[in-house]
Amino acid sequence: METYLEVRWHGRAQQGMVTAAKVLGEACLIAGKYVQAFPEFGPERMGAPVRAYNRISDAPIRLHSQVTNPRYVLIADPTLIGVAGVTDGAPDDAVFIVNSPKSAKEMRQELGLGGKSPKVYTLDASKISLETIGRLMPNTPLLGALAKTTGIVTLDALIGNFKENYSKKFPPKVIEGNVAAMRRAYEEVKGE
Amino acid sequence: MAVTAHTKKAALTGNTAVAIAMKQINPDVYPAYPITPSTGIVEDFSGFVADGSVDTELITVESEHSAMSACIGASAAGARVMTATSSQGLALMWEMLYIASGMRLPIVIADVNRALSAPINIHCDHSDSMGARDAGWLQLYAETVQEAYDNVFMAMRIAENAKVMLPAMVCMDGFITSHAIENLDLLSDEEVRGFVGEYKGRNSLLDTDNPVTWGAMVLQDHYITFKHQQSEAMTRAKGVAAGVMKEFGEKFGRPYGLIDAYRLEDAEAAIVIMNSAAGTTKVVVDDLRKQGKKVGVLRLRLFRPFPFKEIADALRGVKVVAVLDRADSMNSFGGPLFNELRSALYDLDNRPKVMSRIYGLGGRDYKVKDAVEVFEELLNISKTGKIDTMTKYITL
Numbered sequence: 001m002e003t004y005l006e007v008r009w010h011g012r013a014q015q016g017m018v019t020a021a022k023v024l025g026e027a028c029l030i031a032g033k034y035v036q037a038f039p040e041f042g043p044e045r046m047g048a049p050v051r052a053y054n055r056i057s058d059a060p061i062r063l064h065s066q067v068t069n070p071r072y073v074l075i076a077d078p079t080l081i082g083v084a085g086v087t088d089g090a091p092d093d094a095v096f097i098v099n100s101p102k103s104a105k106e107m108r109q110e111l112g113l114g115g116k117s118p119k120v121y122t123l124d125a126s127k128i129s130l131e132t133i134g135r136l137m138p139n140t141p142l143l144g145a146l147a148k149t150t151g152i153v154t155l156d157a158l159i160g161n162f163k164e165n166y167s168k169k170f171p172p173k174v175i176e177g178n179v180a181a182m183r184r185a186y187e188e189v190k191g192e
Numbered sequence: 193m194a195v196t197a198h199t200k201k202a203a204l205t206g207n208t209a210v211a212i213a214m215k216q217i218n219p220d221v222y223p224a225y226p227i228t229p230s231t232g233i234v235e236d237f238s239g240f241v242a243d244g245s246v247d248t249e250l251i252t253v254e255s256e257h258s259a260m261s262a263c264i265g266a267s268a269a270g271a272r273v274m275t276a277t278s279s280q281g282l283a284l285m286w287e288m289l290y291i292a293s294g295m296r297l298p299i300v301i302a303d304v305n306r307a308l309s310a311p312i313n314i315h316c317d318h319s320d321s322m323g324a325r326d327a328g329w330l331q332l333y334a335e336t337v338q339e340a341y342d343n344v345f346m347a348m349r350i351a352e353n354a355k356v357m358l359p360a361m362v363c364m365d366g367f368i369t370s371h372a373i374e375n376l377d378l379l380s381d382e383e384v385r386g387f388v389g390e391y392k393g394r395n396s397l398l399d400t401d402n403p404v405t406w407g408a409m410v411l412q413d414h415y416i417t418f419k420h421q422q423s424e425a426m427t428r429a430k431g432v433a434a435g436v437m438k439e440f441g442e443k444f445g446r447p448y449g450l451i452d453a454y455r456l457e458d459a460e461a462a463i464v465i466m467n468s469a470a471g472t473t474k475v476v477v478d479d480l481r482k483q484g485k486k487v488g489v490l491r492l493r494l495f496r497p498f499p500f501k502e503i504a505d506a507l508r509g510v511k512v513v514a515v516l517d518r519a520d521s522m523n524s525f526g527g528p529l530f531n532e533l534r535s536a537l538y539d540l541d542n543r544p545k546v547m548s549r550i551y552g553l554g555g556r557d558y559k560v561k562d563a564v565e566v567f568e569e570l571l572n573i574s575k576t577g578k579i580d581t582m583t584k585y586i587t588l
């Protein structure tokens with residue numbers, strides 16, 4: 001089988017999961033990777049569970065099926081745990097990054113992973129986003145946490161892409177807020 | 193959208209890529225009635241109009257029937273015309289599709305493939321464009337975002353060729369391609385202008401010095417003559433398409449053909465499939481080849497006109513073939529691609545055994561394991577010489 005890094009994002013509609021996958025894909029593009037970023041839409045209504053996916057590779061990606069065995073799982077809304085199949089298909093070496101004020105140890109229990117090997121990280125992405133962006137946007141801090149805990153993308157690439165691609169769309173204050181959110185998440189994410 | 197300042201590399205959704213292709217073509221008229229999952233194309237394009245980056249007249253209409261009617265009127269007036277739609281939208285254009293092709297108007301539309309109601313569903317299958325297969329439109333299909341983007345330019349050139357003069361539909365998979373961000377290389381605006389050129393409509397309604405009548409009634413005396421000419425144009429379109437695709441490859445380094453034959457040279461078993469699922473199937477072919485199994489994929493890029501000779505040549509020597517349709521003809525004898533492809537093989541001396549499998553309707557995922565199962569069944573048939581079930585739904 002061809003080798004890809006596969007990422008699954010869990011959140012609710014309006015929490016920016018599709019955008020998070022997009023921003024990660026763009027940052028990886030700048031780093032010279034081949035990328036896919038795609039959403040899985042169900043009924044289109046606010047608050048509905050949403051999944052988004054990334055595949056990242058050094059070679060062109062031909063696979064066009066859903067990601068079913070994600071190495072990296074990011075959960076923007078902890079109320080989805082136990083109801084949205086967030087651990088489905090995750091392999092033994094999976095990495096979970098969860099928006100939660102709880103410790104990684106507590107989160108491991110909550111996810112029902114028991115003593116299995118997956119790495120679990122937590123950060124209070126909601127709080128970080130409120131204090132930096134001024135809005136509840138847990139997706140941006142999760143990107144910073146992803147840069148810290150995995151080798152998928154560097155914080156510099158994330159910030160560089162954000163400044164390059166979004167400065168036309170957003171005023172400087174929004175750009176600064178998002179960059180600060182990524183930096184803080186990078187510092188604050190903790191795991192086991 | 194991401195287009196890096198460092199390279200011409202971009203990471204865009206299929207919808208945005210197609211909208212950019214349309215921007216680079218800068219059509220004269222764009223009747224717009226958005227529908228999921230093609231909405232992104234209309235959304236992005238209307239942004240280009242608002243920003244003044246195109247000269248296009250965007251006409252917001254009240255239905256897809258009106259969108260296609262406006263396309264026809266504008267095209268008959270000599271304009272270069274484009275739009276986008278999906279599913280029920282294409283279905284509502286139905287009677288106007290035949291008028292566009294019968295009047296030989298080279299309108300180019302993007303059809304983002306989506307299932308037809310009922311039950312209501314927004315996700316991918318090919319029922320919409322397959323249903324329009326007899327409407328006299330050229331149809332191009334794309335595996336990737338890159339190819340969807342490239343096909344827009346090729347479709348325009350083929351449609352507007354004086355030997356063809358037929359409308360064209362550029363198809364890509366709803367959500368899987370339309371909403372997926374993938375890497376692609378963009379052409380420069382100059383490259384696009386050089387390739388597509390200027391369009392000069394003939395017998396324009398706006399040429400009041402030389403008034404003409406369009407769409408007059410033609411009865412037993414000439415109707416069949418018109419249809420014969422239309423049919424001849426569709427036949428000529430195949431050669432024109434081959435030429436345009438070759439030229440595109442030579443100019444921009446991305447070679448395309450009417451079909452995409454993947455590892456078929458010595459294949460014993462083959463899957464024939466269209467659009468994004470072909471990529472997944474190619475991954476499986478590489479895996480099975482490593483295990484010594486002689487398998488391959490045939491993907492059609494052009495469905496109208498149907499490249500029957502090229503298909504027969506590519507599958508000559510293959511023992512068993514599964515045609516995977518993402519649409520059903522509801523005829524109890526397999527999908528549309530299966531029926532036409534099997535007919536195309538009829539005159540081969542040693543024709544392969546061919547079976548029909550319907551997959552992925554309404555966006556049902558087509559996974560690696562699905563392709564593996566089909567190949568295993570094919571290789572088994574190759575040994576026994578016997579097909580147990582000619583027509584079957586998979587991915588259920």
